[in-house]
Amino acid sequence: MGTATRRTAELAPPREPTPDPRTRLRRPRTRLRRPRTRLRRPRTRLRRPRTRLRRPRTRLRRPRTRLHGSRTPTRTRLLRALLALLIATAVIMPVSAAAASPQIPAPAPATLAAPTPATLESTYAAHRTNAEQASRMAEAHGDGSRAATERAMAAPTRQFLRFDGRGPGQAVEVFGDLLKAERVAVLVPGSDTSLDTYDRFHRAARALYDRTGTGTAVIAWLGYETPETISATVLTPTRADQAAPKLRTFIRDLRGLLPSTAHVTLVCHSYGSVVCGRAAAGLNGVQDIALIGSPGTGADSVAALHTSARIWAARGTDDWVGTVPHTRADFFGTTVGFGTDPISPAFGARVFPAGNAGHSDYFTPGSLSLEHLARITLGTTKEPAHA
Template sequence: MVLPLSAAARPEIPAPPPAKLPPLTAAGLDQAYAANRANAAEAARMASAHGDTHRAAADRALATPTRHLLRFDGRGEGQVTEVFGDLAHADHIAVLVPGSDTSLDTYARFRADATALHRELDRTTPRTAVIAWLGYQTPDTISTTVTTTGRADQAAPQLRQFIRQLRGIAAQDDTTVSLLCHSYGSVVCARAATDLDATDLVLLGSPGTGADTAAALHTRARVWAARGADDWVAEVPHIRTDFFGTTLGFGADPMSPSFGASRFAAGDGGHSDYFDPGSVSLTNLARIVRGEISEVTRA
């Protein structure tokens, strides 16, 4: 077996610590948004002084007055949680959990996915909100970490806590929360699944979850799975093996009938195409978020 090499280390980019805020509530959202924008603006100044113009530009974009940031941390690879829509009054909330190679430097492409979903939802169901949750340090695609659950195990408690916070913000007890988990993000969602107060758990282009079946995730959420016809992840071996004390791989294919997920159509797209405007997958994702289960086209 040949293991991928870790990516070269990048010099640390200076940034302030995250803004100190009280527990999130619907009434405190504007305060949180303003504080995190101010933090991003300071991070942009520090990155610029450090000579990292690319990071400075990414931070500066997040600091603009139209951005709604629930959390921002410009240190290291960076983390950000951004809201699209009126979170305090949403009947349906979708949380996007990204896969490998997602950081502040590449955040724009992840944000584009969230924006596309929000626009699709908003066409017919205005009381919806979409959240781009970059709340963990994602692995590099060319690294050993992408083949283990290590980063996912670290991220799972933060994701559980965030979903609990969302339930405290939601205007109604019956507000739905759907997790849309892409690639390695599906491993994160799987590790967080137990006691996760979510309505739906959607695995997109998943390499596996570390569980043999959907039932083994021990979640009350409906478990969905989809894979585009041109997604290279279909070629990933669905194995789990010990290698010098480290477990490599994620086991069963969520698209396998024996896994037990509700499989839905994702069209002909590739690994990065699940949120493409007009795509079969985006249409079905919006139906899942809205709770239109009978309208979802099955694979």
């Protein structure tokens, strides 16, 4: 029994396992994926049309300005722009500066007749007294710098043919003995020369006097109101026209003091050369006129100056005046500029070397320019070929 049962069990097929009722059908894990292919935006872009509207080429023309000198179109345009800028700047700056600069009180200058050999010393004394009075008034006004300058001018060794402490001031100082001098140089200054800057002018005249030695006199002639460098007046001959008759009168009175054989040379610096150019035709008794650092004389040539004096000219290589257009133009009835360059061949002056002098260096002791100015004053310079 037991053996038969065991065999039956071995022959019977195996039973399948009974499913567990807790077993649940699970969803298949395979998911449908979205296609990765994406629609792309077209790369073609609409471009703006390249055609642009152009401005009309027709331009308004400026009124024709009469120019004296170079007629090159480019040079003319640059000159007009430069002059317009300078005039516009000059009209504004001096007005504001004048409003900010108080007038320094000073006594009226001594009223004297033209000096003679007999009255020369009393003339010197009268102007020293006037300078002392002006110094005290400037001190009381609170201007110590002007007071110190005028106090120094009142020293017993100083010799003035004129002194006026009012406004910018004027002074005509003598170095040497006029009554015995056989050679006399008269220095005519340029812009920005006044009593407030007089020391610079004084040193220039003193340097020339020291170089020329005895028998020579040098006169620092600040006999007019010089223009300011940054101003409209420095571009026009207005101040020079006002100064020219004063210079002629001074030279005439000076000849009355000098020996009849005395040789007179004018040394005209910067804007002072415009003054000398305006006065040249009536400067009787002047044998030589030297123009240094000159922007022009207002004349186109030596012949146009109408003088018998020999005309000399020089400019240092470091002088900024060399970059200024040497021409002349009429703007609304006002002349701007001073014409032909005095050292150019077209002008016809006797050109002498000035080395590397800058605009304010012509009277530097030991300089080439001072050496030649001394030779012209003394009459020992060699006659150069005309420019």
